[in-house]
Amino acid sequence: MPTVSMTVNGKAVSGEVESRTLLVQFIREHLELTGTHVGCDTSQCGACVVHVNGEVAKSCTMLAVQAEGANVTTIEGLANGDDLHPMQEAFRNNHGLQCGFCTPGMVMTAVDLANKNKNPSEQQIREGLEGNICRCTGYHNIVKSVAEGARNMGG
């Protein structure tokens, strides 16, 4: 079985995987970082979104071996100790989550969106969240959260 090595949340990790092992399986099962979720099997829902080399990616659409040598950030790597990342704080402040299941992927996508566009409009936020499904919030408060998070990230 291939061995794969990468940096996850700043920590060097490696493990034996099958070629068919998805990045999300490596993260959840090998690294036991269960904050990254699996909500579908067709790469639609976005619950599994992580950052790979600073780019947003659906970890169910990548083989673990494709992330060889990559720098991966998951939802567990976002906060600084007890201090929430500004995007996490904005979601809390605006009631941008209910059941919490889509939240990790939603927050990771939102951080990337804000990195690329420091002052996104409502329309840009809504289009930017196209790849993330939430069944609870109707997106209203997520959109508010992303706008506030982007502002507080220094936009």
Place this chain on the structure above:
Amino acid sequence: MSQLRYEAPGSVDEAVALLASDSDAKVLAGGTDLIVQMRSGLRKLGLVVDVKKIDELMSVSSDGGAWTIGAAVSGAEMNENAALKKDWPGVVEAVDLIGSTQVQGRASAGGNLCNASPAADSVPAMVAAGATAVIAGPNGRREVPVEQVPVSPGKTSLATGEMVVAIKMPAKPARNGEAYLRMIPRTEMDIAIVGAGVSLTLDDGGTCTAAKVALGAVAPTVVIVDDAAKALIGTKVDDAALEKMAAACSAACKPIDDKRGTIEYRTKVAGVMARRAALIALERARSN
């Protein structure tokens, strides 16, 4: 499925050698189609060749106005290339329509082309713009118009060992404009039931001198509608010309009847989309 073998070669030659060694080998670019098919059990994967480690497939260059876009360059990267976007906004917008943000970061025009879906968004736009595909294989390289790559749903004209390494866009003609619009049925995520790519060139007096109209999702492969182009050429692209073009588009459709769209609806909307795309292309041509 458990037999999956993953290789990530660093050069086109190595990739071609791997692909030539196994007729069932698959090229993995963004993986946005292939891995989903693997998970659903639609594809039993053997050898998978990841081409994202090959520099040539990951770079965009321009030479005397003509563009060479690596086949694995993502839609997001194309969108960030301001000069490319200025020249070929319709193509870039079409590639950018492939999937959501997270998918755009990985999905590529080359992958979209080789997946050979009748509804592939980038294909009608590239066809209208006159793009070609550079194909590498055991016997060297060849270049074909992109419309010659997909031959039927899910099938390409590539021989064993061959792979698309780049998409070439010609130098931008003066006073040319192009655009791509699609209709998604809203019963599902983002698969078009009609896609329309239109490219047109004007003379100084505003008369259309050249045009190309290509439709996606209304037949097994992309449809080039010559009658639609003819309807525009020699006109000022006025309402009458647009009506005629739209009618030609509707007439050229050979869609399937499925739960996403009936024949009648697809046919009618093909004309509507083509007309609206032509209006955007016209606007762009006038400002170029």
Place this chain on the structure above:
Amino acid sequence: MPDGATNTGIGASVKRVEDKRFLTGKGNYVDDINRPGQTYAYILRSPHAHAKINSIDTSAAKSASGVVAVFTGEDMQVGSIPCGWQVDSADGTPMREPGHPALAQGKVRYVGDQVAIVIADTLDQAKDAAEKINVDYTPLKAVVDLRDALADTTLVHDEIETNISYDWAIGDKAEVDAVFDGAAHVTKMDIVNNRLIPNAMEPRAAIGDFDRASGEYTLYTTTQNPHVIRLLMGAFVLSIPEHKLRVVAPDVGGGFGSKIFHYAEEAITTWAAGQIARPIKWTAERSESFITDAHGRDHLSHAELALDANGKFLGLRVETAANMGAYLSTFASAVPTYLHATLLAGVYTTPVIYCNIKAVFTNTVPVDAYRGAGRPEASYLLERLVDRAARETGLDQVDIRRRNFIPSDAFPYQTPVALAYDSGDYEATLSSALKLAEVDGFAARKAEAAGRGKKRGLGYSTYIEACGVAPSAVAGALGARAGLYESAEVRVHPTGSVTVFTGSHSHGQGHETTFAQLVSDQLGIPIENVDISHGDTGKVQFGMGTYGSRSLAVGGEAIVKATDKIISKAKKIAAHVLEASAEDIEFAGGNFTVAGTDRSMAFGEVALTAYVPHNFPHEELEPGLDETAFYDPANFTFPGGCHICEVEVDPDTGTVEVVSFTAVDDVGRVINPMIVEGQVHGGVAQGIGQALLEGCSYDEDGQLLTGSFMDYAMPRAHNLPSFKVATEETLCAHNSLGVKGCGEVGAIGSPPAVINAVVDALADMGVTDVAMPATPQTVWRAIQTAKS
């Protein structure tokens, strides 16, 4: 009443206690749990909608690498999965309730029906082995369409000789018919309430565990009501007594009704864990969820409304066929009857109503409660009918509603369909919504849109729902096989912090915050000192769970009652210490004071004294401060309101854009406005989803055509606008908090507002009806049909 110092009391938008764990990836969902020695299960399912199983050969699978065990229906001889509600047909015969086996017994009845479980050391091994199972099927003709099923030519269950489970009615048909005979106008419509797939974002999962030493089973499951699962599975299916069965529902990623029901996989994993004496984890893949989670809605109705010459409603007549799917799921029988037909008075004074319901089996996934459950079907039917009646009689949409509203001074109001509304003010929510939606400016907006080639429309829905499910007396009279109260235990610890054990379960609703607000407010202690514990039958005394917008109105009241008992006991303790009579002790601001004196004890001091009772008169006063209450409400609660939707339609493509959506709801007293608004947003999004995007469809062989997120359109951020949401408050008359419930109002009120808006936009083109989901093609087709 609000706690001014910390602003965490009733009425404050307290930030949610549960958010930090979810935002940092520390949520603990079933699939995140791993038990020592755990195995993995793959469930082999029927590829046929209807087939006879001749034989199942599992030998190759059993000897495959890593396989621990393979079981089929032959191995698992247990009880049938029960339905929780008894409904009798109009002729008095009980509903037909065919057996519902956890693993198929000789026959499969829908694509997805469970055939075998393969248990292995890894999931991949289980999956690979499942491919080696050879099932010899004889495919049978499937009956998929409701109309076909009613004809009884193909039977889902041979043994009952019909596809109709029950043929039920409410109201006096002869009386209603007589009213129609004399009516000035009758509006008639055929109405389809489209079948939906709930799709909570967390797929269902279950871990069965068995302790060889104690003989105890534990089931970790994605449920909205762990105690109910323990009761149904333990008592009816597996015959495991409650004290040997623990059911844990940890963090659950959304339910919307679909996680109320007792599912086969829960019973299979629990039973099989006992067989192999190792934990077994099963997690649904999304494609599996699509074909096994109970679907929602799926009603086919014909409705007729009789009006007098002044537009006053005289009578309503409804015939509904409700799809049950292949088996009766836990709540299924109650949905079209007690949760639908009884709501047909709506907010109107319609004096006589008759409704007939036929519950029909088909070879499809079982259909059961989905957010709103029966009430969205009722409000859609009624509000579409009222909209049509206004158009036919030339009355204004607002006017026809006002002419027929139950006036605000008429409460309590007895409807002709069993329910007695306790409070409401429909004019208040309507007029508030008219302002918020800026209806006055609509004509100008419509003209502006027309200039861009777009058609604008405005649609209304003035709806009511019955929730706070349910008063046991009423539920019992209606056929519930269980009481529907709620319980709470408030445990005060020696240092004054509090743990509340509630039978409600939170899977997105924010109970850990709202319930803590209640207790913090009542006891005058900081909210940080209150913990809410739920979802574990090993910790919580009992509970009926979360559904039917009942958590606050029933579960919250139980907490209030238990906290009342705490205060009462604490007064006795304070009286003892302060050497006063308990009657003279006043409790305010967290302090117990002897009336008219400055002698006082803080709540924390009383708590400590309760557990350090050195000089208690034990014959009068027990140590400890821990109280339990069971609360059974006197009636349902009746939230209601007005939703106004504004759409823009592209007539060339049929694309509908929701440009504005306004919801003004009366949910009674609001404990946490932020959470209430969030609940309304989510409900409205699901309602707009039903109206415009979501439609479950099967082909004629019973294969699900919309079996993934690629084929089933879930609402996404760019499909929706930001919502305009407000509340108007009339208090529930029969609970101490005055609360009604807010979880379902959005999904109940919104679909008719959306479709009425689409019809309004296209009315001048001759369109009178558009089916849900109003996809571009459906709308385009309606335009073409009207043109021709």
